[in-house]
Amino acid sequence: MDTSTVDPSKWEQFRASFELFQDPILCALIAGGVLGFLSVYVVLRRMVFVSAATTQAAGLGVALAFFAEIHLGFQVNPTVGAIALSLLATLLLMADPSWLKLTRESVLGLAWAFAGGAAVLVGDRIAQEAHDIQGILFGTAVLVTPEQLAHVAIVGALILVIHLWWFRGLTFASFDRIGASVQGLPVKLLDAVLMLSIGVMVGVSARALGALPVFAFSTLSAIAALVLDLRLGWTFLLATVFGCVAGGGGYLFAFLYDFPVGGSQTVLSSALVLVALVFRSLRRLLLRSR
Numbered sequence: 001m002d003t004s005t006v007d008p009s010k011w012e013q014f015r016a017s018f019e020l021f022q023d024p025i026l027c028a029l030i031a032g033g034v035l036g037f038l039s040v041y042v043v044l045r046r047m048v049f050v051s052a053a054t055t056q057a058a059g060l061g062v063a064l065a066f067f068a069e070i071h072l073g074f075q076v077n078p079t080v081g082a083i084a085l086s087l088l089a090t091l092l093l094m095a096d097p098s099w100l101k102l103t104r105e106s107v108l109g110l111a112w113a114f115a116g117g118a119a120v121l122v123g124d125r126i127a128q129e130a131h132d133i134q135g136i137l138f139g140t141a142v143l144v145t146p147e148q149l150a151h152v153a154i155v156g157a158l159i160l161v162i163h164l165w166w167f168r169g170l171t172f173a174s175f176d177r178i179g180a181s182v183q184g185l186p187v188k189l190l191d192a193v194l195m196l197s198i199g200v201m202v203g204v205s206a207r208a209l210g211a212l213p214v215f216a217f218s219t220l221s222a223i224a225a226l227v228l229d230l231r232l233g234w235t236f237l238l239a240t241v242f243g244c245v246a247g248g249g250g251y252l253f254a255f256l257y258d259f260p261v262g263g264s265q266t267v268l269s270s271a272l273v274l275v276a277l278v279f280r281s282l283r284r285l286l287l288r289s290r
Helices: 008-016 018-044 048-072 080-095 104-124 126-139 146-165 167-175 179-184 187-209 209-217 220-228 231-257 259-290
Strands: none
Touching: 008 209, 018 048, 018 146, 018 167, 018 187, 018 209, 018 220, 018 231, 018 259, 048 080, 048 104, 048 167, 048 187, 048 209, 080 104, 080 146, 080 187, 146 167, 146 187, 167 179, 167 187, 187 209, 187 259, 209 220, 209 231, 220 231, 220 259, 231 259
16 A cells, blocks of 8 residues: 555544544454455355355345334344344255255355345335445445454354364365265264354354455455465465455555445455465566576
8 A cells, every 4th residue: 555645644543543443443354364264165165156145145134133123123133133144044055956956056146136135125124224234235344333343253263263173174074075074074064164154254244344345355365365376274374364454454445545444345355366466477477587
């Protein structure tokens, strides 16, 4: 980022008011990092549309929570709504659709389109929460409550602990299912842990940050890391770092240049892919010149 074009008063304002921005930045760093880690599974297992469908479902869950409180008279925590719909979408997508004479891609497309469209329709019936619905769909980390930060931090920590503890088993079952089965690993259980991890983390993160940046963190972080052609362990580490950079850096960029936060985080995630491509090209040129 070229800081010479930034209004100096913006830096001063940011520094003076950092306590106000601390929670959303920390939330974006945690969500970006954990989703970046999970994104390696998402991309390598070709589950990008799964991530898209679950993020849209999380947005629908938040919208339904608002609808229930306004029109039905009972209160549902929006975070609970996001997690519930995200998990429901995850479980549906885990099922074999062949008995319906449908391909998995067809079900994924249906889930993504329905969840996104339904969120817009529900949002149209809760005008007083229209700003929140826009934030859910397109991302707004401007105001992250301490409760939302706590949810993202707790869920993210638990998921990282489980995945680091079972790292060898999860990667083996994900990328060599036949070999894992021959070795006696519980492939179905490990698959369920992975899918539920993605569903829960997407749910809590989408409630706090919005569906758009959450989708970017859970896909583009891994793409940027995979472009560099490194060992699997380094790929997971770099994807985690890229997710953190996109989350925190995107928030800072949005503040300094008066852009929407979710869009800034998403564009920065894309920019990291381009930077990785340029770096790989330069590295290949240097190797050829030797």
